[in-house]
Amino acid sequence: MHAIDLQVLDARMAEQIPAYATPGSAGLDLRACLDEAITLAPGQTTLIPTGLAIHIADPGLAAIILPRSGLGHKHGIVLGNLVGLIDSDYQGQLMVSCWNRGQAEFVIQPFERIAQLVIVPVVQATFRRVDSFDASDRGAGGFGSTGKA
């Protein structure tokens, strides 16, 4: 288990620091740090603060923000940026872009769990410019080149 520095930017979040719900969980739920409920109209996107900041510090790690399955599937509440990427050197507040891609209004309540954070390994690479590649089985084939099914 990695220990990552976390700042509580809003004192109300002190008792709600993200934690894995089960021993096998990959995601840590993020809560909406709101003074009052927000109504998201169909098609609307809004940026929601979490009241928390993390500093991952290790360039070999990053965090991604993903939708919660239930909110996304049942209510159409997903992310305006589809996936959020948190750089290891980011020290600002974790923000969640909430997009109501559904057909009905959705009310986000203060401190409701709105998305999930996953810590992932990252490999940083440099590019070595070449004029041609060593042959591979696939070559330049893509976009269905291996057949439909």
Ligand SMILES: O=c1ccn([C@H]2C[C@H](O)[C@@H](COP(=O)(O)OP(=O)(O)OP(=O)(O)O)O2)c(=O)[nH]1
């Ligand atoms: O859902 C998100 C996505 C990003 N961030 C923060 C952390 C991330 O490290 C920073 C920059 O994100 P990104 O590089 O994806 O955005 P950008 O539009 O390229 O901004 P920048 O020019 O600051 O890199 O914003 C969030 O808080 N929530």
Ligand SMILES: [Mg+2]
């Ligand atoms: Mg960027």
